[in-house]
Amino acid sequence: MNDTILVAISPRVRVLLPLPLAGAYDYRVPPGMRLQPGDFVAVPLNGRETLGVVWDGEADPDLPERKLRDVLHAYDVPPMTASLRRFVEWVAQYTLSPPGAVLRMAMSAPAALEPPAPQAGWTLATGPGSNAPPPTGRVTPERQRVLDALRPGEVLPGNLIAERAGVKPGVLRGMADGGWLRPALLPRPLEFAPPDPDHAQPRLGTEQRAAAAALEAAVAARQYGVTLLTGVTGSGKTEVYLDAVAECLRQKRQALVLLPEIALSAQWLDRFRARFGVNPALWHSELTSRTRRRTWRAVAEGEAPVLVGARSALFLPYPDLGLVVVDEEHETAFKQEEGVVYHARDMAVVRARLSDAACVLVSATPSLETLTNAETGRYAHRHLSERHGGATLPAISLVDLRRDPPERGRFISPKLVEAVGGTLARGEQAMLFLNRRGYAPLTLCRACGHRLRCPNCTAWLVEHRAQKRLQCHHCGHAEPVPQHCPECGAEGFLAAVGPGVERVLEEAGTLWPEARRLVMASDTIPGPAAAAEAARAIAEREVDLIIGTQIVAKGWHFPHLTLVGVVDADLGLAGGDLRAAERTVQLLHQVAGRAGRAEMPGRVLLQTFSPEHPVMQALLSGDLDAFMAAEAETRRPGHWPPFGRLAALIVSAEEERDADRTARDLGLAAPGGEGVQVLGPAPAPLALLRGRHRRRLLLKTRRDIAVQPILREWLARVEVPGNVKVQVDVDPVGFL
Known part of the structure; x- marks a missing residue:
């Protein structure tokens, strides 16, 4: 009869790491450590210490003990809740992302796992229940003021006690030596004062x-x-x-x-x-x-x-x-x-x-x-x-640029010029809206026709005249405005084509030189402090004319703003974006809503070359419900969202042939069947982005067909080289 050798199996847990890994790793729990799902821990990985979360499920009992590494330590912080763990898993499965990549977003402040360092203060050494020996030394007026500044059992920082008592810090140290005070840890203050739900209840209709x-x-x-x-x-x-x-x-x-x-x-x-x-x-x-x-x-x-x-x-x-x-x-x-x-x-x-x-x-x-x-x-x-x-909705009217065009070289029509002038003359505020940053979206040579483009992207360089530079709004590439055409060498032939908000600002300065102007764009309002200052200046009427991009549409309340002029209402309708009309209606309606929000009525003028377009007619009539119903009916027959599902595969590589080869292989392996369609591969509208060549494929299914299983099976059939990236976008909202 053979002897049976029993090997004791140490407790083990699964730990999910905030890295783009497929799943959790098994670790051994050292003696004396107790862990539960959700605990934040430190574990070894490839010779370094890594943070992670104890995950649900049983560790692999067949994994040899010799392959396990010990959990190094657990952090004194509330464990990740079960609902958040389920959320991490749900997002990973829905977006086809590694669970660890999603976990990383839930561990975005790893330093917070360490408890804040305790702060020392002073408290009275004597009092009810104290076993301290009687203090020594006499009670001077300064010491008495210190004693009066502290209640029994209270712990305060030394600088606050000294300030209250009007003494120098050395007095506190002397009182500690004499047994009057003793050091103690300060209670940790609340980071955020609790909001009062009944502080100021609003008057609601x-x-x-x-x-x-x-x-x-x-x-x-x-x-x-x-x-x-x-x-x-x-x-x-x-x-x-x-x-x-x-x-x-x-x-x-x-x-x-x-x-x-x-x-x-x-x-x-x-x-x-x-x-x-x-x-x-x-x-x-x-x-x-x-x-x-x-x-x-x-x-x-x-x-x-x-x-x-x-x-x-x-x-x-x-x-x-x-x-x-x-x-x-x-x-x-x-x-x-x-x-x-x-x-x-x-x-x-x-x-x-x-x-x-x-x-x-x-x-x-x-x-x-x-x-x-x-x-x-x-x-x-x-x-x-x-x-x-009691505020009323603004009156909206269209300016047909075919019949009422601006003067040559300008972008504001006579009707809008007259409206802004009248508004400013009455002491009210006006806004000019153009959803385009910079001075001009395109610079070309009038001698040879060359257009200045980004070396890293399929995009024109945008002139920012105030900074004297050309910039790509996709990758951030910037360069000085050249004196000569880079193609033909001609000097003085480079021309700015089209308007940005800087060009509208320049035109406004010519038309209304006395008006105090403010540009609101993401590069002029970069953060909270600048936003607060802009809002203050407008509210206190230090600004007469606001010139802004889409950030002015986001919930601002300007009580003295009575006129909004949209310089190019057609801008968002270009291209083949599925949601172009919907987005344009949403943006222009939001911008229009900035006008007349107090007792003064508002007015909105939309400059357009297509006043008959359904978007313009919907804004003119105010019947957005009818527009959205019509938009739904155009999407329903083709099973376009929300009546069908979309998922995009974006293939990118530094070498164009590598992107083409992988996109071709994905196209050849494309799924089929009833209610399933694959469009592409085709070059993306931004075929070059940040130095990478891009190809797109679009999976479209009926609403009742889940795209994730199809995508997983599709991607499993194609071997993607290491120098090629395939990004999955479930429910895309953009198609660049």
Whole structure:
């Protein structure tokens, strides 16, 4: 009879690492360490220490013990919740991304895993229950003031005690030597003051009160549900959903508000502070690493009751998320195009479902996808039909540039010139809108026709005359404006073609030299401080004429602005984008909504070469519902979103032939079958981007066919070389 050797198997766990890896790795739990799913740990990987999260599921019992490495240590921080772990897995599966790449977004402040260093202060050494020996030395007037500044049991920092008592720090040290004071750790202060849900309740109209009550009830139910909140610009949608935030606070749960441009939302933050008495926690790319670390930990410990952030805020570790609000849900800024490609609006709905939270999608011009979900009953729908406070909607008119063109070399028509002049003469503010940065989108040589283009992208270089440079808005390449044509060498023949906001500013300076002008574009309003200053200057009437790009459409409230002139209303309609008309209606309606938001009526003039276009007619009539219904009917027969599904494969390589070869192989292996169609491969509209050649393939299916299994099987059939990248974009919103 053979002897059986029993080998003791050490406890082992699966650890998911924030790296683009396919799954979790197994590690051994050393004696004395107790771990559970969600714990943050440090583990060895390839000779270095790496952070990770203990993941769900059983470790492989067949993996030999000798191949295991020990977990190095666990971090003293609340574990990642089960709902966030499920969310990481869901996003990875939906977007076909490695789970570790998604986890990395949930561990975006790794320094926050370490607890903040304790701070030392002073407390009274004597008092009730104290075993300290009696202090020595006499009580001088200075020492008495120190004793009076501290209550029994209170711990305060030395500089604060010295300031209160009016003494020098040396007095405190002397009192400690004499036994009057002893050092003690300061209690950790709250990072964010708790908002007061009843601080300043707004005056709501009948329609607003009904909508607010419905949202409050949804939050109080403490279960998943989605509500679409729509309303004309200025109808008080923000005030309504802030009431839902207040109810979430009363429920002792956390609320998340996603904004498309949080760094430019100074006025929104002012409204929040007026409503709740304090600032919310913020999360966006402009934060310092220290602030990100403190905010991440405060969220994890439940000390950030309300967080307002950009799309990445979805991945923060909320212990009990009760409400998710997506403001301006139609904005394409919610789509992340690099790394893990996802749409924050859609993932916000998933995050709410996994957290048993209410979700509110807010827009004056909702996307067709969201409207369809509301019409089919998947989402509840609340609509506000009137502007708040008795303000009226602006009157919109079209300027037919074929009949009323600008003077030669100019871009503002006589009708718009007259309207702006009259507005300024009355002491009111006006805005000129053109969704194009810089001075001119194209520079060409009038001698040979050469156009100056980016060496890294299929794009023209945009002139920024104020900075005296040409710049690519796709890769950031910049170069000085040349004196001679790079192609033929001719001097003095380079000409700027078309307008940008800088050129409109130049023209405005000629037409209205006395007007105080302000350009609002992403390169002139780079962050929160600049946005707040611009909002202040406009509100205090230090500006007469605003000239802006699309950032002026994002929720600003300018009470003295009565005229909006759109310099080129046709701009967004060019190209073959599936959603070009929808986006143009949304953008121009939002821009128009900046006019007449107080007691003074507003007026909007749209300059267009196509006044008969359905977009222009919809804006003129104000019947956006009919426009969206017609837009839906054009997409339905071909199974285009939201009546079908799309997924894009973007093949890129530094060598054009490598991109072509892989795209060809993918095309030959393309799936088929009823309700499944593959378009391409074809060069992308931006066939060269950041030095990489790009080819696109588009998978289109019926609504009832999931694209992810098809994509996985398709990609498995093709061997992709290491020097070629294939990016998967499920539910693309852009096609460049």
